[in-house]
Amino acid sequence: MNLPDILEFIAVGFKADRFKTLMSSLGIIIGVMAIVVMLSVGEGLYSGVSSQFSSLDLDMIQVMPGSAHFGGPGSENANRNPAEPAKFTDKDTKVLENVVGVKNVAPRSSANVVVAFRNTNSSASLTGVDPDKEEDLKDEVAQGRFLTGSDYKSIVIGDGVSNDLFRMRITPGNKIRLYYEDRYMDFKVVGVMEEAEQTSFGGPGSDEDNLMYITHKAMEELKGEDNYYYGNFQVTVYDPEQVDSIIEKIKNDLKRYHKDEAYDATTARDMLSSLMSVLSMIKYALAGIGAISLLVGGIGIANVMMLTVKERIREIGVMKALGATTRDIRMQYLLEAGVLGMVSSVIGIVLGVTVSYLIGSLASLPSAITYQSLVLGVLFGVVTTTIAGVYPANRAAKLDPIEALRAE
Amino acid sequence: MNVISKVIELKDIHKSYRIGDSEFTVLKGIDLQIEEGEFIALMGPSGSGKSTLLNIVGCLDRPTSGQFLLLGQEISQTSDDELARVRREELGFIFQTFNLIGRISVLKNVEVPMMLSGVTREKRKERALKLLESVGIAHRINFSPQNISGGERQRVAIARALANNPKIIIADEPTGNLDLKNSNEVMKILSNLYKEGRTIIMVTHNPEITENCSRVIRLRDGRILENAS
Numbered sequence: 293m294n295l296p297d298i299l300e301f302i303a304v305g306f307k308a309d310r311f312k313t314l315m316s317s318l319g320i321i322i323g324v325m326a327i328v329v330m331l332s333v334g335e336g337l338y339s340g341v342s343s344q345f346s347s348l349d350l351d352m353i354q355v356m357p358g359s360a361h362f363g364g365p366g367s368e369n370a371n372r373n374p375a376e377p378a379k380f381t382d383k384d385t386k387v388l389e390n391v392v393g394v395k396n397v398a399p400r401s402s403a404n405v406v407v408a409f410r411n412t413n414s415s416a417s418l419t420g421v422d423p424d425k426e427e428d429l430k431d432e433v434a435q436g437r438f439l440t441g442s443d444y445k446s447i448v449i450g451d452g453v454s455n456d457l458f459r460m461r462i463t464p465g466n467k468i469r470l471y472y473e474d475r476y477m478d479f480k481v482v483g484v485m486e487e488a489e490q491t492s493f494g495g496p497g498s499d500e501d502n503l504m505y506i507t508h509k510a511m512e513e514l515k516g517e518d519n520y521y522y523g524n525f526q527v528t529v530y531d532p533e534q535v536d537s538i539i540e541k542i543k544n545d546l547k548r549y550h551k552d553e554a555y556d557a558t559t560a561r562d563m564l565s566s567l568m569s570v571l572s573m574i575k576y577a578l579a580g581i582g583a584i585s586l587l588v589g590g591i592g593i594a595n596v597m598m599l600t601v602k603e604r605i606r607e608i609g610v611m612k613a614l615g616a617t618t619r620d621i622r623m624q625y626l627l628e629a630g631v632l633g634m635v636s637s638v639i640g641i642v643l644g645v646t647v648s649y650l651i652g653s654l655a656s657l658p659s660a661i662t663y664q665s666l667v668l669g670v671l672f673g674v675v676t677t678t679i680a681g682v683y684p685a686n687r688a689a690k691l692d693p694i695e696a697l698r699a700e
Numbered sequence: 701m702n703v704i705s706k707v708i709e710l711k712d713i714h715k716s717y718r719i720g721d722s723e724f725t726v727l728k729g730i731d732l733q734i735e736e737g738e739f740i741a742l743m744g745p746s747g748s749g750k751s752t753l754l755n756i757v758g759c760l761d762r763p764t765s766g767q768f769l770l771l772g773q774e775i776s777q778t779s780d781d782e783l784a785r786v787r788r789e790e791l792g793f794i795f796q797t798f799n800l801i802g803r804i805s806v807l808k809n810v811e812v813p814m815m816l817s818g819v820t821r822e823k824r825k826e827r828a829l830k831l832l833e834s835v836g837i838a839h840r841i842n843f844s845p846q847n848i849s850g851g852e853r854q855r856v857a858i859a860r861a862l863a864n865n866p867k868i869i870i871a872d873e874p875t876g877n878l879d880l881k882n883s884n885e886v887m888k889i890l891s892n893l894y895k896e897g898r899t900i901i902m903v904t905h906n907p908e909i910t911e912n913c914s915r916v917i918r919l920r921d922g923r924i925l926e927n928a929s
């Protein structure tokens with residue numbers, strides 16, 4: 293018996309038993325769909341985050357209070373003893389600037405504030421900066437100008453704040469009021485930043501576009517706390533190759549003022565790699581869930597194939613009497629399972645791609661459909677069903693023709 | 701020189717079944733020779749072992765002991781695959797219950813043996829059509845076997861048995877499920893095959909039918925009673 297004949301036989305069977313075929317393939321369809329969706333969403337998270345982070349410069353070091361690590365066992369300072377977060381001041385700026393190889397030290401602080409513009413309120417993040425240390429930001433101004441050292445009640449807003457937050461656009465010259473806890477302050481908009489580069493992570497209206505910048509002097513006044521501390525330092529180095537040794541020096545030199553306080557210095561790369569490892573774990577855990585549903589689907593297929601063999605026991609007897617070999621019968625039923633798997637997998641993939649796309653566009657969760665996930669989906673689908681078909685096919689092939697013919 | 705005019709030779713064939721601890725012997729030493737072109741009627745009371753014997757001759761079953769030569773070939777020791785080939789190419793089966801495959805068309809049913817032998821699509825369709833025409837079923841080729849009458853089904857089964865042009869036809873009570881008119885029609889086809897020179901071995905309970913046959917073999921309790929012509 294050759295392949296086209298077997299396939300024709302199989303097709304006839306599927307057509308005759310449409311409902312049963314659909315029900316039996318449902319498990320595989322769902323399993324493959326789950327694998328594709330999970331891998332796509334996982335991959336989307338992964339590539340979204342990595343593209344976001346790869347836009348960070350490799351010559352940057354972040355110095356921040358507490359621990360920047362994600363708390364894995366590898367991070368040295370993490371929660372060994374819950375020390376107070378370090379309180380950073382201008383003294384620390386000096387210390388950092390004096391580290392050999394450091395090009396620029398930009399102290400920053402941040403706060404979430406409510407923005408009021410023409411009687412409407414909205415929330416945004418506010419960053420306090422030292423304008424003299426933020427040459428990079430100056431290049432990203434789209435309208436107006438960036439802050440200068442002598443600015444006080446001036447503010448530079450992100451593209452999102454300008455365009456999306458309020459019904460009316462905010463342009464340089466407009467006045468806005470910022471509320472922080474029970475305090476408020478009025479600012480004059482002097483500049484609008486460029487739209488941030490689109491990364492798939494976050495989508496439109498990403499956080500970067502909702503930023504606003506004021507000077508530390510204004511931030512101190514707005515916060516109104518007794519002591520004003522910097523939230524973090526953005527340290528730029530001359531040579532990216534030396535980042536690791538400079539981090540060591542920074543940690544060492546800061547010890548002088550922050551003996552019992554927690555602080556950390558990390559690079560974008562550090563954060564990236566620990567985040568990536570967590571994400572790839574998530575990705576494969578998700579695919580694992582898909583694999584389990586596939587396994588359940590495989591058991592379903594095996595069950596249905598056993599039923600089919602039982603139902604066709606007499607036909608199998610006839611085929612054998614007419615001269616079908618053990619191999620003919622085995623091939624027919626293995627292929628029947630395999631074809632069922634193939635068709636189910638393709639349906640599963642189409643559904644999976646659709647669902648991934650919907651998740652990507654509706655829930656604005658990132659998802660990226662990769663060839664890897666499609667190939668894995670089909671592979672798992674076909675392999676599972678074929679394995680599921682082995683036992684029923686062997687049962688069919690080994691039937692005794694006389695007993696099979698006598699069966700009712 | 702042994703010209704194979706003897707298509708079937710059985711020597712001291714025994715067949716027993718094991719039921720629990722005891723052994724139950726159905727065939728108790730069958731000696732039988734069938735020449736090419738004979739039309740044998742195998743008769744005997746129910747349970748005498750007719751079907752058991754026919755299954756052995758049809759290479760569907762193996763004897764417990766004894767020698768069985770089919771077309772000069774010793775069968776009892778050959779592999780399952782070789783037995784399948786013999787069934788496919790040298791034998792044609794007709795069953796009391798027709799045993800057509802319900803989920804494929806009449807035409808496809810007749811094509812199955814040729815499909816198993818690897819005959820090309822065009823050739824087997826052509827031959828199947830010819831065979832169906834010769835048994836008078838040309839108007840039912842696209843029907844499901846479930847939608848035609850018993851007599852028609854048996855004629856389809858005969859067409860299928862002839863698909864690979866076998867030397868030997870094995871028929872176990874081919875008229876057992878048919879009314880008189882259809883029985884006669886089937887017997888007419890079988891005796892035509894006999895006239896064409898095919899060897900036919902047929903089990904039947906109906907003595908009238910044996911008129912068409914060249915020899916009647918009677919079985920009783922697993923043994924051959926007499927050879928009459």
Ligand SMILES: Nc1ncnc2c1ncn2[C@@H]1O[C@H](COP(=O)(O)OP(=O)(O)OP(=O)(O)O)[C@@H](O)[C@H]1O
Nearest residue numbers: 717719724726744745746747748749750751752753
């Ligand atoms: N697989 C088996 N296991 C045990 N006993 C069997 C088996 N096959 C047949 N027999 C027994 O062998 C005996 C002969 O059976 P067989 O089918 O050959 O009879 P038969 O002559 O064809 O009868 P009938 O005219 O009713 O068809 C019966 O008693 C039957 O019960």
Ligand SMILES: [Mg+2]
Nearest residue numbers: 750751752872
């Ligand atoms: Mg019988």
